[in-house]
Amino acid sequence: MRFFKRKSDVFNSLIEGAEGVTYTSFYHDAFKRLRRDKVAMVCLAVVILIVVAAIFAPLITPYEEDYMDIGNELSGPSAEHWLGTDEFGRDVFTRIIYGSRVSLMVGLVAESIAVAIGLIVGAVAGFYGGKVDAVLSRIIEIFASFPHILFAIVVMFVLGTGIINVFIAVGVVGWTGLARVIRSQIMQLKQKEYVEAARASGGRNMQIIFRHLIPNCLSTIIVVATMNIPSDIMYEASLSFLGLGVQPPQASWGSMISEARKFMRQNPGYSVFPGVALIITVLAFNLLGDALRDALDPRLKNL
Amino acid sequence: MTNEIILSVSKLRKWFPVKSSKVFGEKQYVKAVNDITFDIHKGETLGVVGESGCGKTTLGRTMIRLIEPTSGKIVFEGKDLTAFSEKEMRLARKDLQIMFQDPYGSLNPRMTVGDIITEPYVFQKMYTKKERIEKAVELMKICGLDPVYIRRYPHEFSGGQRQRIGIARALALRPKFLVCDEPVSALDVSIQSQIINLLMDLQQEFGLTYLFISHNLSVVYHMVDRIAVMYLGNLVELADKEDLYQNTAHPYTRALLKSIPSLDFSEEHKLRAALKGDIPSPINPPSGCVFHTRCENCTERCRQEVPPLREIAPRHFTACHLYDGQGKIVDA
Ligand SMILES: Nc1ncnc2c1ncn2[C@@H]1O[C@H](COP(=O)(O)OP(=O)(O)OP(=O)(O)O)[C@@H](O)[C@H]1O
Ligand code: SF4
Ligand SMILES: [Mg+2]
Numbered sequence: 304m305r306f307f308k309r310k311s312d313v314f315n316s317l318i319e320g321a322e323g324v325t326y327t328s329f330y331h332d333a334f335k336r337l338r339r340d341k342v343a344m345v346c347l348a349v350v351i352l353i354v355v356a357a358i359f360a361p362l363i364t365p366y367e368e369d370y371m372d373i374g375n376e377l378s379g380p381s382a383e384h385w386l387g388t389d390e391f392g393r394d395v396f397t398r399i400i401y402g403s404r405v406s407l408m409v410g411l412v413a414e415s416i417a418v419a420i421g422l423i424v425g426a427v428a429g430f431y432g433g434k435v436d437a438v439l440s441r442i443i444e445i446f447a448s449f450p451h452i453l454f455a456i457v458v459m460f461v462l463g464t465g466i467i468n469v470f471i472a473v474g475v476v477g478w479t480g481l482a483r484v485i486r487s488q489i490m491q492l493k494q495k496e497y498v499e500a501a502r503a504s505g506g507r508n509m510q511i512i513f514r515h516l517i518p519n520c521l522s523t524i525i526v527v528a529t530m531n532i533p534s535d536i537m538y539e540a541s542l543s544f545l546g547l548g549v550q551p552p553q554a555s556w557g558s559m560i561s562e563a564r565k566f567m568r569q570n571p572g573y574s575v576f577p578g579v580a581l582i583i584t585v586l587a588f589n590l591l592g593d594a595l596r597d598a599l600d601p602r603l604k605n606l
Numbered sequence: 607m608t609n610e611i612i613l614s615v616s617k618l619r620k621w622f623p624v625k626s627s628k629v630f631g632e633k634q635y636v637k638a639v640n641d642i643t644f645d646i647h648k649g650e651t652l653g654v655v656g657e658s659g660c661g662k663t664t665l666g667r668t669m670i671r672l673i674e675p676t677s678g679k680i681v682f683e684g685k686d687l688t689a690f691s692e693k694e695m696r697l698a699r700k701d702l703q704i705m706f707q708d709p710y711g712s713l714n715p716r717m718t719v720g721d722i723i724t725e726p727y728v729f730q731k732m733y734t735k736k737e738r739i740e741k742a743v744e745l746m747k748i749c750g751l752d753p754v755y756i757r758r759y760p761h762e763f764s765g766g767q768r769q770r771i772g773i774a775r776a777l778a779l780r781p782k783f784l785v786c787d788e789p790v791s792a793l794d795v796s797i798q799s800q801i802i803n804l805l806m807d808l809q810q811e812f813g814l815t816y817l818f819i820s821h822n823l824s825v826v827y828h829m830v831d832r833i834a835v836m837y838l839g840n841l842v843e844l845a846d847k848e849d850l851y852q853n854t855a856h857p858y859t860r861a862l863l864k865s866i867p868s869l870d871f872s873e874e875h876k877l878r879a880a881l882k883g884d885i886p887s888p889i890n891p892p893s894g895c896v897f898h899t900r901c902e903n904c905t906e907r908c909r910q911e912v913p914p915l916r917e918i919a920p921r922h923f924t925a926c927h928l929y930d931g932q933g934k935i936v937d938a
Contacts, residue, residue: 313735313736313739314739314756314757317736317739317740317743318739318743318753318754318756319754320754321753321754321756321757324754324755324757324758326718326755326757326758326759326762327758327759327762328716328718328759329715329716329759329761495711495712495714496706496707496708496711496712497711497712497713497714497722499667499672499704499706500704500706500712500772500775500776501725501729502672503670503672503699503702503703503704504699504700504703504725504726504729504730504775504778504779505696505697505699505700505726505729505730506725506729507696507729510728510729514714514717514725515714518714518716518717519714519715519716521716
């Protein structure tokens with residue numbers, strides 16, 4: 304993690320015989336376990352594919368995001384429009400690819416917000432304990448006791464629509480689970496003898512938190528964040544479905560499904576394909592999260 | 607061993623507050639270390655023995671202010687550690703180190719051996735990165751570890767090797783005083799003597815002073831110079847090891863040595879046979895002499911008056927009313 308690994312040449316010059324010696328970090332081991340998991344590898348491939356598609360959307364898609372093929376509205380799948388067109392004659396395939404940007408950004412940005420809040424609140428509560436913990440634990444309980452989607456709707460009403468506000472709403476509702484797990488982990492970790500050893504040689508609180516406590520929570524953070532991404536994506540889709548999230552003409556899977564409801568008869572594919580994209584993405588992240596948990600932190604199983 | 611005192615504690619006390627069930631009740635405490643007074647001489651090994659829960663670990667950690675004492679004084683090389691500011695204490699930690707019982711819990715699983723051993727230098731802002739690696743190599747050699755494994759992680763080592771890593775880390779700052787909290791009791795018997803021999807060699811080489819906590823004296827008997835016996839947070843007897851066996855003074859020590867000459871406190875059935883009754887709770891320890899509920903020589907006075915620690919013979923200390931009037935009281 305620190306300078307020792309990167310500067311292998313320093314080692315090899317200072318220590319005779321160090322060159323051929325293997326060493327396996329916890330993450331080496333976990334990655335080996337993960338690689339043996341076929342489902343995980345398939346899911347990882349799917350996730351990578353979606354990420355690549357989102358990044359290179361303009362190169363992959365046959366049309367512009369808002370190009371309208373006038374006179375060819377609500378057509379079914381064809382050679383020109385692989386997945387058909389919507390009520391304005393826009394290419395559904397193109398809009399699904401662009402919609403993946405919204406879903407992934409929500410997964411990334413909203414979950415980062417949730418991790419930042421959850422980590423800080425959980426770590427402070429667990430590390431300082433006592434009254435600080437009592438206050439923060441009540442706050443966690445209050446946030447966790449609201450139904451998430453209702454809470455997100457309220458936030459969207461207050462902040463107004465738009466993708467940035469979706470990030471904030473989804474992030475602000477999703478941090479309590481992580482905060483709880485981190486709190487209890489830090490409480491256990493701070494009792495460890497290696498933390499006492501650090502104190503015994505003059506380590507300060509911040510050094511102990513950053514050198515010992517957080518690195519030992521990192522696998523948990525990775526697992527919990529990955530497992531939360533599917534629900535973040537679903538919250539965005541739900542908000543957009545309700546018309547509170549991403550606004551037209553920007554494409555989002557949720558808003559596409561919402562619009563397509565009105566044209567179920569004329570073009571069923573219009574609502575089915577964004578739904579399938581949503582399901583595949585959510586499933587891939589879900590299964591990947593499970594596999595990461597098994598590889599990194601099996602204790603989280605009964606969460 | 608010299609007669610120079612390196613560290614002394616007087617009336618050292620650590621009471622842990624416990625949550626009481628009564629809202630307006632008196633505050634209750636676990637009296638883990640209760641007014642303990644003694645000196646440690648430069649270069650000696652002082653063995654500390656006692657039943658599980660008698661406060662050995664708390665004593666060891668409070669002595670180096672890893673746990674803040676409730677009251678009392680800790681004088682190290684003439685300076686009162688309890689008066690030190692946080693910053694002064696952080697510097698003083700170079701001289702006072704500790705090694706632990708658990709070869710798994712005492713090493714951070716996410717750090718390499720090199721990072722673990724050199725971490726004290728990070729905290730004390732000592733040396734350049736290159737010098738730190740050189741120091742780590744040297745420390746690993748001293749502690750019988752092959753430095754080619756410097757980038758390995760703790761889980762790639764055996765229990766005995768992990769304890770060697772713990773020793774290397776404790777020695778990194780060149781301490782003068784080392785608390786060893788049962789450093790071998792989690793190891794196989796065959797490995798125990800290797801670690802003890804290493805600790806003895808290091809003591810010779812660096813002139814270290816040890817406080818050696820153990821619940822089985824037979825393993826460390828040849829290493830310790832003096833033995834301190836603890837009971838329920840109190841120091842009941844302290845003497846040179848031969849003297850403790852030949853001129854046993856305190857009724858508790860006498861009862862113990864009669865049935866468990868090795869002072870192996872893990873032999874619970876022998877422990878139970880040696881003493882009548884159960885060990886009282888440390889939350890409300892008995893009044894007067896803490897041992898009075900189980901003592902065969904108990905008198906009315908023992909129930910009310912706390913016996914002071916007396917030097918009943920040269921270098922032989924005990925806290926018991928049977929020796930009233932003998933020697934001088936040392937913990938007044
Ligand atoms: N942080 C703490 N808070 C409250 N009570 C504590 C704390 N640490 C120790 N105690 C209590 O203080 C007493 C002494 O504990 P300590 O760990 O010092 O005993 P010990 O002699 O080292 O025992 P062992 O042989 O099992 O290691 C015990 O009753 C223990 O429950
Ligand atoms: S003071 Fe009394 S009760 Fe305590 S050990 Fe001595 S004789 Fe026994
Ligand atoms: Mg102990």
